Amino acid sequence: xxxxxxxxxxxxxxxxxxxxxxxxxxxxxxxxxxxxxxxxxxxxxxxxxxxxxxxxxxxxxxxxxxxxxxxxxxxxxxxxxxxxxxxxxxxxxxxxxxxxxxxxxxxxxxxxxxxxxxxxxxxxxxxxxxxxxxxxxxxxxxxxxxxxxxxxxxxxxxxxxxxxxxxxxxxxxxxxxxxxxxxxxxxxxxxxxxxxxxxxxxxxxxxxxxxxxxxxxxxxxxxxxxxxxxxxxxxxxxxxxxxxxxxxxxxxxxxxxxxxxxxxxxxxxxxxxxxxxxxxxxxxxxxxxxxxxxxxxxxxxxxxxxxxxxxxxxxxxxxxxxxxxxxxxxxxxxxxxxxxxxxxxxxxxxxxxxxxxxxxxxxxxxxxxxxxxxxxxxxxx
Amino acid sequence: xxxxxxxxxxxxxxxxxxxxxxxxxxxxxxxxxxxxxxxxxxxxxxxxxxxxxxxxxxxxxxxxxxxxxxxxxxxxxxxxxxxxxxxxxxxxxxxxxxxxxxxxxxxxxxxxxxxxxxxxxxxxxxxxxxxxxxxxxxxxxxxxxxxxxxxxxxxxxxxxxxxxxxxxxxxxxxxxxxxxxxxxxxxxxxxxxxxxxxxxxxxxxxxxxxxxxxxxxxxxxxxxxxxxxxxxxxxxxxxxxxxxxxxxxxxxxxxxxxxxxxxxxxxxxxxxxxxxxxxxxxxxxxxxxxxxxxxxxxxxxxxxxxxxxxxxxxxxxxxxxxxxxxxxxxxxxxxxxxxxxxxxxxxxxxxxxxxxxxxxxxxxxxxxxxxxxxxxxxxxxxxxxxxxxxxxxxxxxxxxxxxxxxxxxxxxxxxxxxxxxxxxxxxxxxxxxxxxxxxxxxxxxxxxxxxxxxxxxxxxxxxxxxxxxxxxxxxxxxxxxxxxxxxxxxxxxxxxxxxxxxxxxxxxxxxxxxxxxxxxxxxxxxxxxxxxxxxxxxxxxxxx
Numbered sequence: 001x002x003x004x005x006x007x008x009x010x011x012x013x014x015x016x017x018x019x020x021x022x023x024x025x026x027x028x029x030x031x032x033x034x035x036x037x038x039x040x041x042x043x044x045x046x047x048x049x050x051x052x053x054x055x056x057x058x059x060x061x062x063x064x065x066x067x068x069x070x071x072x073x074x075x076x077x078x079x080x081x082x083x084x085x086x087x088x089x090x091x092x093x094x095x096x097x098x099x100x101x102x103x104x105x106x107x108x109x110x111x112x113x114x115x116x117x118x119x120x121x122x123x124x125x126x127x128x129x130x131x132x133x134x135x136x137x138x139x140x141x142x143x144x145x146x147x148x149x150x151x152x153x154x155x156x157x158x159x160x161x162x163x164x165x166x167x168x169x170x171x172x173x174x175x176x177x178x179x180x181x182x183x184x185x186x187x188x189x190x191x192x193x194x195x196x197x198x199x200x201x202x203x204x205x206x207x208x209x210x211x212x213x214x215x216x217x218x219x220x221x222x223x224x225x226x227x228x229x230x231x232x233x234x235x236x237x238x239x240x241x242x243x244x245x246x247x248x249x250x251x252x253x254x255x256x257x258x259x260x261x262x263x264x265x266x267x268x269x270x271x272x273x274x275x276x277x278x279x280x281x282x283x284x285x286x287x288x289x290x291x292x293x294x295x296x297x298x299x300x301x302x303x304x305x306x307x308x309x310x311x312x313x314x315x316x317x318x319x320x321x322x323x324x325x326x327x328x329x330x331x332x333x334x335x336x337x338x339x340x341x342x343x344x345x346x347x348x349x350x351x352x353x354x355x356x357x358x359x360x361x362x363x364x365x366x367x368x369x370x371x372x373x374x375x376x377x378x379x380x381x
Numbered sequence: 382x383x384x385x386x387x388x389x390x391x392x393x394x395x396x397x398x399x400x401x402x403x404x405x406x407x408x409x410x411x412x413x414x415x416x417x418x419x420x421x422x423x424x425x426x427x428x429x430x431x432x433x434x435x436x437x438x439x440x441x442x443x444x445x446x447x448x449x450x451x452x453x454x455x456x457x458x459x460x461x462x463x464x465x466x467x468x469x470x471x472x473x474x475x476x477x478x479x480x481x482x483x484x485x486x487x488x489x490x491x492x493x494x495x496x497x498x499x500x501x502x503x504x505x506x507x508x509x510x511x512x513x514x515x516x517x518x519x520x521x522x523x524x525x526x527x528x529x530x531x532x533x534x535x536x537x538x539x540x541x542x543x544x545x546x547x548x549x550x551x552x553x554x555x556x557x558x559x560x561x562x563x564x565x566x567x568x569x570x571x572x573x574x575x576x577x578x579x580x581x582x583x584x585x586x587x588x589x590x591x592x593x594x595x596x597x598x599x600x601x602x603x604x605x606x607x608x609x610x611x612x613x614x615x616x617x618x619x620x621x622x623x624x625x626x627x628x629x630x631x632x633x634x635x636x637x638x639x640x641x642x643x644x645x646x647x648x649x650x651x652x653x654x655x656x657x658x659x660x661x662x663x664x665x666x667x668x669x670x671x672x673x674x675x676x677x678x679x680x681x682x683x684x685x686x687x688x689x690x691x692x693x694x695x696x697x698x699x700x701x702x703x704x705x706x707x708x709x710x711x712x713x714x715x716x717x718x719x720x721x722x723x724x725x726x727x728x729x730x731x732x733x734x735x736x737x738x739x740x741x742x743x744x745x746x747x748x749x750x751x752x753x754x755x756x757x758x759x760x761x762x763x764x765x766x767x768x769x770x771x772x773x774x775x776x777x778x779x780x781x782x783x784x785x786x787x788x789x790x791x792x793x794x795x796x797x798x799x800x801x802x803x804x805x806x807x808x809x810x811x812x813x814x815x816x817x818x819x820x821x822x823x824x825x826x827x828x829x830x831x832x833x834x835x836x837x838x839x840x841x842x843x844x845x846x847x848x849x850x851x852x853x854x855x856x857x858x859x860x861x862x863x864x865x866x867x868x869x870x871x872x873x874x875x876x877x878x879x880x881x882x883x884x885x886x887x888x889x890x891x892x893x894x895x896x897x898x899x900x901x902x903x904x905x906x907x908x909x910x911x912x913x914x915x916x917x918x919x920x921x922x923x924x925x
Contacts, residue, residue: 228462
């Protein structure tokens with residue numbers, strides 16, 4: 001009896017569905033903000049692991065979801081480049097010299113720049129710490145790209161930005177078309193036996209490709225026009241000016257606020273409060289502007305409990321690091337002089353743990369649907 | 382439903398109006414077919430229905446066009462989007478999104494249809510046009526017929542009362558065209574949608590039409606019932622010409638009508654010998670291909686094809702869209718991908734046999750000339766004369782050679798005209814002349830009849846036949862069964878990259894349900910392919 005009620009309506013199995021791309025982005029930006037607050041390699045690695053865990057649990061088979069490995073490799077490349085440059089160009093400090101490279105003697109005018117010379121453990125570690133931070137940032141943003149469907153993100157733009165979204169969508173489809181018509185015309189040129197370069201190339205390929213693109217865009221414009229694109233309610237000029245002012249002021253506020261949040265040395269007022277005020281103004285502007293656009297959205301992505309939770313996880317991770325930076329800054333920026341093992345403090349670890357929770361909180365992905373898309377892509381390519 | 386009252390449309394800079402004093406009434410629920418040669422105001426007439434002409438194209442409109450009571454003068458195309466749905470000639474160019482489902486919804490989003498209604502209409506339209514299994518597919522991975530059906534569906538979801546289509550089946554293979562036409566007739570019969578469509582391939586459409594609108598070269602328009610209009614029309618599908626030739630009244634418009642009428646004719650012609658293909662004693666093989674393979678990733682486009690091409694023979698390559706025809710042509714030419722097998726081509730005269738893919742592009746085209754699907758791609762200079770001069774110098778022939786070939790194909794093309802301003806037929810002729818200039822052993826054409834009107838097609842068939850009698854080997858990849866019947870000596874049918882049939886035209890097409898021309902269907906099981914053959918036999922019979 002007890003068992004049957006448990007399996008009954010109380011336990012609703014979560015249906016697979018894609019999470020709102022905005023929620024993934026908020027989560028990823030929260031994680032990135034958290035990561036930007038530390039150079040402690042242990043903390044950073046734990047955060048990267050949290051992000052990787054979420055990606056491996058909740059990524060689909062769609063074409064954009066296959067790039068996570070690339071972001072990881074890009075991160076490693078960043079670390080490697082930083083270390084190599086640090087070894088070659090000076091900026092060495094510390095006493096633990098590992099080896100000495102042959103030094104290039106430069107004229108006095110370039111004082112302060114040294115090429116080659118002694119390479120210290122402290123110098124290399126500083127490069128590694130910085131590099132790992134940058135790499136982890138990249139991984140956070142890469143995770144957003146991998147998890148969120150870029151087209152759905154464009155679709156969920158507010159109505160006032162809809163036309164911009166359509167322009168981006170069209171541009172995204174035009175790029176492969178240009179490549180295709182370039183290939184077609186290049187092949188046709190081969191049929192005429194021409195393998196000329198220079199002027200012939202411009203005349204023979206570039207101009208036909210551009211003509212082709214122009215023809216296509218005219219056809220597309222006619223098609224969009226006859227399908228009702230650009231219908232809008234009339235609005236007085238005054239309202240339009242107010243809309244533009246609000247949106248621009250808001251965006252400026254968001255920029256300043258973001259800078260304030262990310263840079264620990266700016267006054268507190270320019271951080272969170274500025275960001276919040278900027279967002280508010282921009283949202284009002286977009287709402288006012290959106291009223292003139294008459295359109296609806298097909299199968300809009302819902303913003304439900306799962307979206308709130310995923311976004312909150314990212315923000316909580318960022319908050320944990322903010323608190324940590326005022327409680328125990330020395331742990332977040334481990335010292336290299338004297339050399340000491342970095343340690344993982346409790347608060348950043350909790351932050352990373354919260355950041356990993358979307359792996360379970362986000363609804364499962366529908367692999368059946370996704371695999372049909374990927375099959376399709378494989379056939380098309 | 383659609384009313385033109387005294388409409389004259391003149392484009393800026395044009396010497397004469399594209400449409401002249403058109404008065405036309407198209408009632409609700411009719412399937413109206415617009416015919417006329419290329420370059421007359423067919424597209425203008427279609428564009429005027431939803432106001433694209435003149436709102437989008439420019440030009441001056443005199444008179445009045447009303448659709449469902451709305452005047453296009455005061456309603457630009459986007460305001461008419463809920464009333465008139467327009468499907469362009471090349472559906473791919475008109476797609477805004479990239480999956481089937483989103484494309485179906487796009488128009489409704491613009492019209493601010495509520496989300497719940499949209500969802501329902503998308504599902505209904507998926508079923509109506511049999512697209513449900515494709516709903517998540519990328520638009521660019523679909524076949525031509527599927528794309529055309531998606532394009533129709535994408536305007537249908539807005540529940541327009543009028544559907545306007547420009548050449549909906551001209552790029553499609555026969556089976557895909559049947560699918561699209563079946564969908565259209567279903568709309569007309571079940572939903573009462575008024576359909577206006579322009580089409581060169583009359584033989585495919587005319588039996589479904591309730592009304593025929595003919596546009597002449599002066600921009601004047603005559604309208605009427607198809608049966609009556611066909612009596613005076615200068616363009617007609619083979620069944621109608623057969624009916625005219627043997628004096629049937631009323632004229633048959635479909636194969637079914639003609640078959641019912643044709644019992645006597647079949648009995649009469651049973652006594653005559655069917656025309657035999659001229660047997661070439663020992664055909665000289667100019668191209669040998671063995672075990673040819675072309676693949677794109679996992680997809681095998683050409684799967685081990687053996688093919689010989691003979692001098693003086695017209696070989697038609699048929700098969701549904703995506704069956705590997707184009708890949709095969711490009712692989713034979715040497716500039717396309719080839720992943721296995723061998724090709725050797727005779728040289729005209731001096732040099733040894735060679736594999737064109739091992740030659741430089743300039744040498745390869747002296748062996749095999751290929752006119753691609755869009756012949757305009759071959760042309761990139763500013764005038765016809767420049768193109769001819771370049772062709773002469775590229776192929777090291779005396780100046781004037783290319784022009785002479787062009788004049789033989791279509792006389793009096795203006796030498797100062799820009800190649801893009803030529804008519805489809807003239808542009809094809811120029812591209813063919815350029816490719817014939819180096820005297821290739823084989824000349825290949827990919828879908829040459831697409832966009833050609835009836836008279837241009839007849840002229841083109843004559844050109845092909847003339848080249849063949851001069852000993853030229855010709856390969857034509859095409860969907861156009863009537864064209865094949867009139868010109869090809871031999872037909873090769875491809876399916877999934879393999880040759881499934883290879884033989885004289887009559888052997889291959891007569892028994893085939895998709896590739897048989899109309900006359901063959903009417904005369905079945907006898908092996909008659911064209912109206913000309915039948916009329917010649919009837920005349921001979923009469924004399925005897």
